[in-house]
Amino acid sequence: MKNPDFIAVDWGSTAFRAWAMTLDGAVLEAKSTExxxxxxxxxxxxxxxxxxxxxxxxxxxxxxxxxxxxxxxxTGWAEAPYxxxxxxxxxxxxxxxxxxxxxxxxxxxPGACTRNAHGxxxxxxxxxxxxxxxxxxxxxxxxxxxxxGTHCKWARLHDGALAEFRTFVTGELFQLLRxxxxxxxxxxxxxxxxxxxxxxxxxxxxxxxxxxxxAARANTLGGTLTPTALSSYLSxxxxxxxIAAQTIPDGAEVVLLASGVLADRYAAALEFRGIPSRxxxxxxxxxxxxxLAAQQxxxxxVPA
Amino acid sequence: MKNPDFIAVDWGSTAFRAWAMTLDGAVLEAKSTExxxxxxxxxxxxxxxxxxxxxxxxxxxxxxxxxxxxxxxxTGWAEAPYxxxxxxxxxxxxxxxxxxxxxxxxxxxPGACTRNAHGxxxxxxxxxxxxxxxxxxxxxxxxxxxxxGTHCKWARLHDGALAEFRTFVTGELFQLLRxxxxxxxxxxxxxxxxxxxxxxxxxxxxxxxxxxxxAARANTLGGTLTPTALSSYLSxxxxxxxIAAQTIPDGAEVVLLASGVLADRYAAALEFRGIPSRxxxxxxxxxxxxxLAAQQxxxxxVPA
Numbered sequence: 091m092k093n094p095d096f097i098a099v100d101w102g103s104t105a106f107r108a109w110a111m112t113l114d115g116a117v118l119e120a121k122s123t124e125x126x127x128x129x130x131x132x133x134x135x136x137x138x139x140x141x142x143x144x145x146x147x148x149x150x151x152x153x154x155x156x157x158x159x160x161x162x163x164x165t166g167w168a169e170a171p172y173x174x175x176x177x178x179x180x181x182x183x184x185x186x187x188x189x190x191x192x193x194x195x196x197x198x199x200p201g202a203c204t205r206n207a208h209g210x211x212x213x214x215x216x217x218x219x220x221x222x223x224x225x226x227x228x229x230x231x232x233x234x235x236x237x238x239g240t241h242c243k244w245a246r247l248h249d250g251a252l253a254e255f256r257t258f259v260t261g262e263l264f265q266l267l268r269x270x271x272x273x274x275x276x277x278x279x280x281x282x283x284x285x286x287x288x289x290x291x292x293x294x295x296x297x298x299x300x301x302x303x304x305a306a307r308a309n310t311l312g313g314t315l316t317p318t319a320l321s322s323y324l325s326x327x328x329x330x331x332x333i334a335a336q337t338i339p340d341g342a343e344v345v346l347l348a349s350g351v352l353a354d355r356y357a358a359a360l361e362f363r364g365i366p367s368r369x370x371x372x373x374x375x376x377x378x379x380x381x382l383a384a385q386q387x388x389x390x391x392v393p394a
Numbered sequence: 395m396k397n398p399d400f401i402a403v404d405w406g407s408t409a410f411r412a413w414a415m416t417l418d419g420a421v422l423e424a425k426s427t428e429x430x431x432x433x434x435x436x437x438x439x440x441x442x443x444x445x446x447x448x449x450x451x452x453x454x455x456x457x458x459x460x461x462x463x464x465x466x467x468x469t470g471w472a473e474a475p476y477x478x479x480x481x482x483x484x485x486x487x488x489x490x491x492x493x494x495x496x497x498x499x500x501x502x503x504p505g506a507c508t509r510n511a512h513g514x515x516x517x518x519x520x521x522x523x524x525x526x527x528x529x530x531x532x533x534x535x536x537x538x539x540x541x542x543g544t545h546c547k548w549a550r551l552h553d554g555a556l557a558e559f560r561t562f563v564t565g566e567l568f569q570l571l572r573x574x575x576x577x578x579x580x581x582x583x584x585x586x587x588x589x590x591x592x593x594x595x596x597x598x599x600x601x602x603x604x605x606x607x608x609a610a611r612a613n614t615l616g617g618t619l620t621p622t623a624l625s626s627y628l629s630x631x632x633x634x635x636x637i638a639a640q641t642i643p644d645g646a647e648v649v650l651l652a653s654g655v656l657a658d659r660y661a662a663a664l665e666f667r668g669i670p671s672r673x674x675x676x677x678x679x680x681x682x683x684x685x686l687a688a689q690q691x692x693x694x695x696v697p698a
Contacts, residue, residue: 300564
């Protein structure tokens with residue numbers, strides 16, 4: 091293969107993904123393994139990189155490595171700080187943690203943080219690269235972006251920077267309530283029921299969340315909600331409450347950075363609430379963000 | 395002992411409590427065991443009553459038995475319906491399930507339900523007797539009452555009847571988030587931290603719930619909340635959100651039917667929100683409600 095300019099790594103809790111890349115964004119080769127941080131018990135992070143990317147490294151003794159994701163968390167390889175909003179690629183590069191490995195330069199990128207009017211902190215680690223990557227790949231300079239998941243992020247891009255964001259533990263609450271609660275014990279399966287989902291979206295917007303959750307239980311006990319529809323209803327409640335909590339400018343479109351079931355659910359809930367949305371697959375966005383960071387880290391003199 | 399007029403039983407998931415009572419409300423003898431419904435695997439409910447109350451029954455061949463609690467649920471002895479609000483003792487008696495056991499009359503009391511403007515159901519089973527009992531024992535004819543717990547109930551008494559109520563899964567959410575979540579994993583112990591609790595109460599009122607929960611995590615990761623204060627902060631968020639969702643008439647007092655830690659927390663949160671409250675111990679209220687129901691069931695010709 092052609093010589094890569096740098097190696098980009100997205101290293102999360104459950105997955106390790108690496109790309110041998112050139113500065114024009116081309117991917118020469120990709121590796122993907124299940125060597126997530128949770129699977130590493132001896133703190134031998136270098137061994138994981140050597141196992142997956144050893145051939146790239148030995149063939150390219152000068153190639154640097156840029157990493158993002160939970161690898162930079164307190165329980166990761168080295169704790170990288172959180173950069174305050176507004177965040178640009180240069181800000182991430184400035185506060186990266188620099189190391190060397192087998193003679194290669196290696197940088198672990200920081201996360202992003204924001205502090206609201208009450209002084210409360212919010213944080214992300216990894217999504218900031220997806221968001222900044224989108225500025226490049228989707229030409230989104232000003233946008234409202236939603237990244238559904240365990241901890242769902244609602245972010246605003248302004249002038250090409252990550253301006254602000256808020257996190258909602260919607261996905262985690264769904265898992266807890268579906269799998270561990272008295273309510274979840276009443277549910278029969280997780281088949282999608284569009285009518286029950288929409289009913290849940292309305293209730294999530296209209297009721298306090300911890301009451302809406304009980305209404306799901308009471309309706310099931312009372313026979314006005316079937317056990318097979320309960321999971322969709324609960325999903326609707328949680329997503330509906332989350333959407334109702336957003337201040338979205340009139341006529342603005344929400345960019346959904348999602349795929350699969352979550353993309354479908356959020357798109358349906360937004361449509362039902364009369365909010366336009368557009369779906370963008372998140373797949374390439376992190377890699378685009380890593381390219382921007384690598385340019386700032388090591389290639390500022392190289393024309394893009 | 396004197397002859398009881400009736401036997402009152404409060405039979406829940408984890409406890410069995412019985413009282414040999416007279417119509418003037420005197421308790422001649424009491425039994426309390428851990429034979430909750432969860433411990434009964436062979437559906438031999440009669441055996442539990444015979445074991446605890448057999449001496450009362452054999453000495454008083456005519457004495458009737460009135461039961462309340464989860465014994466009347468779908469997974470209990472026999473499913474008693476839910477009576478629509480407004481609920482009075484007579485309404486509960488009217489829809490009781492009647493059986494006989496070893497020649498004794500036996501009645502399983504229904505629960506209570508209410509349907510809101512959206513057509514959504516809410517239900518309780520057991521608390522309605524506490525609430526109606528309070529009308530008698532505490533002279534509360536019109537009141538806003540909060541019964542904290544796994545599924546916290548906010549109820550209104552009007553003209554001595556249970557007029558309406560709403561349930562909040564606050565206690566269950568706390569347990570799930572404290573013991574099973576990514577947030578809870580950051581917590582160190584559950585010691586009470588008054589300042590963190592108050593901060594949580596404010597955030598629970600100001601933020602969407604699923605964002606407030608993440609703020610607790612972010613503040614801990616960012617070092618502005620200590621792991622030892624996290625449990626109190628989370629408790630404050632959930633109780634604060636619940637209180638903020640209530641419409642309490644200006645100057646009205648909230649009657650807290652609670653004891654122990656939950657009584658302390660709710661009283662502190664209400665005081666912090668500027669809402670007057672009064673604490674009443676729930677201990678005798680259920681028994682008072684069972685007396686009212688027994689009078690309606692079997693002793694309407696007997697002067698109170």
